[in-house]
Amino acid sequence: MPSSPRRVALVTLGCGRNEVDSEELAGRLAADGWELVVDAADADVAVVNTCGFVEAAKKDSIDTVLEAAQLKGNGRTRAVVAVGCLAERYGETLADALPEADAVLGFDDYESISDRLRTIIDGGTVPAHVPRDRRRLLPLAPSERQAGTQHIPGHIPGHVAVPDLPDGVAPASGPPRVRLSAGPTAALKLASGCDRRCTFCAIPSFRGSFVSRRPSDVLAEARWLAENGARELFLVSENSTSYGKDLGDLRLLETLLPELAAVEGVDRVRVSYLQPAEMRPSLVDAITSTEGVVPYFDLSFQHSSASVLRRMRRFGDTGRFLALIETIRVAQPAAGIRSNVIVGFPGETEDDVAELERFLIGARLDAVGVFGYSDEDGTEAAGLDGKVEEAVVRERVERLTRLADELVAQRAEDRLGETVDVLIESVEPDGTAEGRAAHQAPEVDGSTTVRGGRLVVGQLVRATVVGTDGADLVAEAVA
Numbered sequence: 001m002p003s004s005p006r007r008v009a010l011v012t013l014g015c016g017r018n019e020v021d022s023e024e025l026a027g028r029l030a031a032d033g034w035e036l037v038v039d040a041a042d043a044d045v046a047v048v049n050t051c052g053f054v055e056a057a058k059k060d061s062i063d064t065v066l067e068a069a070q071l072k073g074n075g076r077t078r079a080v081v082a083v084g085c086l087a088e089r090y091g092e093t094l095a096d097a098l099p100e101a102d103a104v105l106g107f108d109d110y111e112s113i114s115d116r117l118r119t120i121i122d123g124g125t126v127p128a129h130v131p132r133d134r135r136r137l138l139p140l141a142p143s144e145r146q147a148g149t150q151h152i153p154g155h156i157p158g159h160v161a162v163p164d165l166p167d168g169v170a171p172a173s174g175p176p177r178v179r180l181s182a183g184p185t186a187a188l189k190l191a192s193g194c195d196r197r198c199t200f201c202a203i204p205s206f207r208g209s210f211v212s213r214r215p216s217d218v219l220a221e222a223r224w225l226a227e228n229g230a231r232e233l234f235l236v237s238e239n240s241t242s243y244g245k246d247l248g249d250l251r252l253l254e255t256l257l258p259e260l261a262a263v264e265g266v267d268r269v270r271v272s273y274l275q276p277a278e279m280r281p282s283l284v285d286a287i288t289s290t291e292g293v294v295p296y297f298d299l300s301f302q303h304s305s306a307s308v309l310r311r312m313r314r315f316g317d318t319g320r321f322l323a324l325i326e327t328i329r330v331a332q333p334a335a336g337i338r339s340n341v342i343v344g345f346p347g348e349t350e351d352d353v354a355e356l357e358r359f360l361i362g363a364r365l366d367a368v369g370v371f372g373y374s375d376e377d378g379t380e381a382a383g384l385d386g387k388v389e390e391a392v393v394r395e396r397v398e399r400l401t402r403l404a405d406e407l408v409a410q411r412a413e414d415r416l417g418e419t420v421d422v423l424i425e426s427v428e429p430d431g432t433a434e435g436r437a438a439h440q441a442p443e444v445d446g447s448t449t450v451r452g453g454r455l456v457v458g459q460l461v462r463a464t465v466v467g468t469d470g471a472d473l474v475a476e477a478v479a
């Protein structure tokens, strides 16, 4: 038996869903006696929770594993293990290509993560994950999936009182959770997987079919998060608009939102990953008129040319998307609306790009992510004809990014004089505070600098917008 507890560091890449998964892994490890450390150099084993969505994210993940691997033999670090979407998606292929990683584990290894890591640092080997299409692991009929016994990362069953757990570990009847950041915002999983078939996307193959978490589990975890410092709950999934479809209620999100907002200690609830094709008036109403739910719409339009959207196996066009945005802004003019778009999709013409520019100009979104198309292994689009040359894709990304930055800056200027509620996330020694207004989600939508007042992290402060810098705002705290 080691004289001191074994130490593990979790390095999380990718999105809010990965953040939740890392906290589940941390909870399991802490509950089994591991000491959690922040710096991989202080750990016996560094666990890199990878992202496998697109090329750039894959490269970041591999670079991070290589970086951690350089620590081995230079101090305490004895092993580096890859988990997460890239590991799940490529498994043994990744292990063969990346010998610097001591193991490549899949989602099915999460329940036994402590044993896996112990075997590795005791000099044993753990076979690399063998990827498979996770959609085949659950019944086709959504209503039959709840009975599935497959462990789904981050789906932590309801929290019940369990005595004598180490500080900071969430009591739960299933896998515990540990908060790895003390910030005022916490990601909370609503569901996992996706039943849509967008031709450019591989996510359903490695995250599986759509499965909702039971409201009681989501609420129990929300209470625990609030007791542990979360003021804003950032609801994540692959497709939040489908929440409840496998629980017999397609409008379950409209019911759950006010319940989450009523959790003691929670100031804000934010929904992410909304599918335009599944938006409905009752959901627009719930998000724009429920006390404690921020009027924020993360709508991934991806494009607005009808012909390109059809090749993506997606619904919609410029007219219908602008009508949806109009419906939202009539309900709440200050609502935040963000989106991602892909340019350079196979078959995209200059007319299609012009159509997308027309949409962005009409939409005046608060934040826009512009991505260049690239073939993804195992996707339908990888086999499509009409591939756009890489140089043309790059040129279109630059052109649309310039346009989007200009429009987003104008939209921010529209907010001059507006009163916003800012959740403070950091305070400088000179008192300058940084945070996010209701239309700004973590990491992707810009931030707000608040002047005036002695502010603290986690405080929700009312302020008047007095300046802008691109998507960022500057605001004066209202006395």
Ligand code: SF4
Pocket: 194, 195, 196, 197, 198, 201, 202, 203, 204, 238, 239, 275
């Ligand atoms: S909605 Fe489309 S893009 Fe999003 S996860 Fe599902 S298949 Fe992928």
